[in-house]
Amino acid sequence: MGSIEQTAEVRYTRADGLAEALRGADALFVYDFLSTAVPDAWHGADRLRWLHIASAGVDPVLFPELRDSDVVLTNSRGVFDDPIAEYVLGVILAFAKDFAGSLRLQDEARWQHRETERISGTHALVMGTGPIGRAIARMLRAAGMKVAGVGRRAREDDPDFGTVHASDRLAEHLPAADYVVAVAPLTEQTKGIFNATAFAAMKPTARFVNVGRGELVVTGDLIEALRSGQLAGAALDVFDTEPLPADNPLWSMPNVLLSPHMSGDFIGWRNTLVEVFADNFRRWTSGLPLRNVVDKTLGYVPSPPQER
Structure with missing residues (x-):
């Protein structure tokens, strides 16, 4: 996250401080992919434009308010x-x-x-x-x-x-x-x-x-x-x-x-998840299309037509 801190104000927070940390934030990186804190803190998201989750599954953050909003949702598809x-x-x-x-x-x-x-x-x-x-x-x-x-x-x-x-x-x-x-x-x-x-x-x-x-x-x-x-x-x-x-x-x-929800957790997976977010952050700040954009109606990143 060091390179991101050079170009943006980064706020680190636990679940109980999420609502306050969201105020004025443009992007949210949900690193704890099992957390259910985002729906309860959503009232603090007054200018959020992009939410990224450190997992392939997005069900912990795909609640009605997010689904109906203009906030872009991306995931960490490909890591696992x-x-x-x-x-x-x-x-x-x-x-x-x-x-x-x-x-x-x-x-x-x-x-x-x-x-x-x-x-x-x-x-x-x-x-x-x-x-x-x-x-x-x-x-x-x-x-x-x-x-x-x-x-x-x-x-x-x-x-x-x-x-x-x-x-x-x-x-x-x-x-x-x-x-x-x-x-x-x-x-x-x-x-x-x-x-x-x-x-x-x-x-x-x-x-x-x-x-x-x-x-x-x-x-x-x-x-x-x-x-x-x-x-x-x-x-x-x-x-x-x-x-x-x-x-x-x-x-x-x-x-x-x-096994305790670890089938994809190889040595170094946490760093890889951060790298996926950092790559998308660079694309976002450069005006390039984001990778792994989730169709919020379907609940996942659509595959090419020939692979569906």
């Missing part, structure tokens, strides 16, 4: 694409090769030979065809998996997915998937889309991976599907309540892999 794709490949391999089982046996000093699964030739269905979903598709295909996407419109000639199914036909394509990956943005259409009906459509050997938003999933329905054997396993990096409460049954389920 490959790291999250690596995470997804990692948990798929962890399931297939039963790494959790090996660690449990190692703790018990037990030599127990087992056979494991291949991932080559298995089917992955990725819901979300933005940059992160595309990075996931490319990495899984490189590992020999067959991948299809779920997006806003169906098509057969996608450069990364090959086939993309329309999101309103999701249930029809869940039964064929060995791995279902959720990476879609949170919108009114996607909230709670992975519910009891969706889990019932999956085959009992399938695994579910969520690296998108916790609210994409009806957590109680997922827990029941895992308990009943309707679903073989789940790898979860995001939750509808964070931190995940200590008494949540997901913690103790042997067929669940949990």
